[in-house]
Amino acid sequence: MNKFIVDPRFAGIKPFEKKIWLASPTMHGNEQHWVDDAIQTNWVSTVGANINEVEKQIAAYVGTKYAVALSCGTAALHLATKLAGEKLYGQARPNQGTLQGHRVFCSDMTFDASINPVAYEDGEAVFIDTEPDTWNMSPEALKKAFELYPEVRLIVVAHLYGTPGRMEEIRAIADAHNALIVEDAAESLGAKYRLNGQWVETGTLGDYNCISFNGNKIITGSAGGMFLTDSEEDANKVRKWSTQSREAAPWYQHEEVGYNYRMSNIIAGIVRGQLPYLDEHIAQKKAIYERYKAGLADLPVKMNPFDAEKSQPNFWLSCLLIDEDAMAPMVRGEQDYLYTHESGKSSPHEILDALAAFNAEGRPIWNPMHMQPIYLTNPFVTVEGNGRGRTNAYIKGSGIDVGADIFRRGLCLPSDNKMTPEQQNVIIDIIHRCFR
């Protein structure tokens, strides 16, 4: 028997019969129609009406002139990063990346798909610490990074959990250093940001912009992603690269390295069926966030923050951060963890284990990139400057590391838009009992 089920703190709570997911696909019926349409018309390929339609509809929704449908958000980020590399440093030889020998400033609190394309293109990611007000790239740390590495010309910025980052400041810093921005809006489709007094969508804020239709996103195609731009030339280049870089010869002729990154017309059919429900999903996610905020208000925790003046998140994931003085002891190894309980306190892993015991899925905060084993030798910059090598056996304390702190004290809550208010109340109750 699971220890939480028999723990008297949780007496009377029964596991959910059907699992409550972190964020699962929500189908509405139209998806089947457009998939069937693709099959009946025999457009079962990377060409077809569904692809053309979702490109048109997403461009119109987000407010860019062009949208290029791709196999996934990672593919969009790769081609966006390659475009930026080619623009900055010229075309690379077939066996070399466009960023070879160059550093790129990258969001640190994000999923690794945001920044792996820098490695695909042979560049070196320099991770920029997070600011506590939106859990996104800190403009102050970015300024420090330009002091340390003034030659950098590219910045990759993500909007974590659907909350827009401080893009106005980041854009001003980028402009001052003549740098380009790749925007990763994979988690934030439908989130709005007030740029110079005007509300605009995330996915329009970079020089090269990307979204994702992964199964866990606000709307899904089961997979899929898009490159968004106002530049016809860039859209055409991404379309070419994504379809194996064919030239206009009658035979297969190639002047550039190509990729098989185009979206399938079947996937596009699912996206087409989902698109009318994007705003409904956002409203449901917002209601979930607000119910958590109200229901957890009496606990020593805070919700993932956002700047209400300048942003309207899509509330893709609701998260909480435990106050420092309410943190029960918890340690993490490379792949395991250990915690103890103390009265009036809890820890992310105790809460996650309790939720799992009652058949609800939460998740640790995304482990920051500068702490990932693969990137431990990459530079990391905080508001204090170089964030590496700052600890010292002879001096007490350590440097500021906002990302590490959020990872340690935070967790992602079950945020599935099919969760009922009654089910969410049980989850809120479980979290309360963790602090008893």
Ligand SMILES: Cc1ncc(COP(=O)(O)O)c(C=O)c1O
């Ligand atoms: C921030 C972020 N960037 C990129 C991706 C990659 O998108 P995809 O799974 O569509 O390749 C994801 C999630 O999957 C993500 O959360």
